[in-house]
Amino acid sequence: MTAFSSTVRAEVTPVPLTLTHYDAETLTLHNALHRSRQPLTFGWHGRSASLYLMPEAAEVTADMTVAVCLGNEQLALSASWRTFDHLSEHPDRRRSMEDVDAELAAMWLEAVWLAWLEPLEATLGVDIRVQPADLHGRTANPIHITLAFELDGDVHPLRVGLSAATAKHLLPLFDRYFPTQPAMASSVxxxxxxxxxxxxxxxxxxxxxxxxxxxxxxxxxxxxxxxxxxxxxxxxxxxxxxxxxxxxxxxxxxxxxxxxxxxxxxxxxLMSEPPVDNPNLxxxxxxxxxxxxxxxxxxxxxxxxxxxxxxxxxxxxxxxxxxxxxxxxxxxxxxxxxxxxxxxxxxxxxxxxxxxxxx
CATH class of the missing domain: 2.30.330.10 (SpoA-like)
Incomplete structure (x- = not known):
């Protein structure tokens, strides 16, 4: 004979899942930007440099953030002092980016990047300006890209935050300069x-x-x-x-x-044939x-x-x-x-x- 104890009804509290959240409206843009892509290679003050996509979860030290304004839109660029020092290299620079105020740092970056920004202005048809980021008043950017600036074998990561509208605006340029490169999936x-x-x-x-x-x-x-x-x-x-x-x-x-x-x-x-009452299978x-x-x-x-x-x-x-x-x-x-x-x-x-x- 089997004996059963009295049933005890326990209160179960659902545990919310801690999953990464993606907004449905921006998911398509997110996936388009994060496809496997070829690196962009270029010369940087007589040395070979490259810029390429890193995994979104890659760690980025955000010592400094600047806003790159594309007309009425803008994107946020965050990186370490060391990364910005390399991105702002110029024979006339005398101090580290860490040692100057935000306004001067933004002005210096715009001047150093002018050779890149002017062609982009002509392509996009907007004025491009670099200014200090308003870390308190700015709205959160739903899309983020992690890029690596590689120089002399050293990798310097930087994080780009942008709105869905800005991402849609820049995607054709991204496809042009970082052509897609599908993974070979050789182990499948x-x-x-x-x-x-x-x-x-x-x-x-x-x-x-x-x-x-x-x-x-x-x-x-x-x-x-x-x-x-x-x-x-x-x-x-x-x-x-x-x-x-x-x-x-x-x-x-x-x-x-x-x-x-x-x-x-x-x-x-067969699908194009007219229906029959008694089909002969x-x-x-x-x-x-x-x-x-x-x-x-x-x-x-x-x-x-x-x-x-x-x-x-x-x-x-x-x-x-x-x-x-x-x-x-x-x-x-x-x-x-x-x-x-x-x-x-x-x-x-x-x-x-x-x-x-x-x-």
Missing amino acids: MVMLSLMAGAQTLTLGEWRSLRPGDVVMLESFATSDDPNGATLNVGDRFSVGVSLSADSVCLKGPLTSLTSSQASNPPFEN DDLPVRLTCEMGKLEMSLGELRALGEGSVLPMQRRPEQAVDLIVNGRCMGHGRLVMIGDSIGVQIERLALDEGHAGDE
Whole structure:
């Protein structure tokens, strides 16, 4: 006999999530500005310098903040004294930025940056001024960018705060001087399928098949290469290969697949047909492909493939192949010759289970 104690109802206080908050209206601009980008390189008093995007969470020492006014708009620029000393370098400067008042520091920066500001004024069609930031009266900027000013191998971070309107105004310039550079994502894994041949059937024809039946295939072999097959990458790309006893050799680079070549047949034409009272689903097209195995590799390895590349083969051509119907394994078979053509003899089907499983 099991005894139960009396139920005790406890008061549970929800704990608010401490998540980073992004305003929905500025999120698109935030993402556009924070895409992976190429650095801007330039000469700085006879030395090579660069400016590039850093992670938003990078630590920035805000010893000093100035406002860069773009007509009626403005952005806030914050950095350490050391960073501003490098950004204000000039042969005539005698004191550190830390040793002068805010008004003089802003005037000096505007004078030193004049060669940059004048072209920007012409492009934006506004007057640009540098002035001390009003840290008490200014409104909070919802968008922030962290940049790195690199000089002689030393990195000097600075934080840029701007409104959504200013960010939208400056985004085309940002795209021009800091072109996007998408990450290679070389460690992402992709699956390659080795295909011996394919055939388009109707659903009715597929349903009528039984073990022992033979289906003629549109072979990937040719008279020049009777051992030809193809590697399929995500139903988007493919490359012809030549089979050997335990490997495949690529015959060229990856090429894009057309919709008719993909494992899933196109249904655009069916969608344009007028509605019928009693649709005959047996007329639906299905794409049968014979898969000799799969190979997983990283995007970095995939990009390195080219004509002559050799990859290991999991399964010899005379062994069982998987019957892939509209992208799903629905049975097993064995490749056979039909005269000079190639076909597949059905060995096992899974018409109702949805997948054939492994034997």
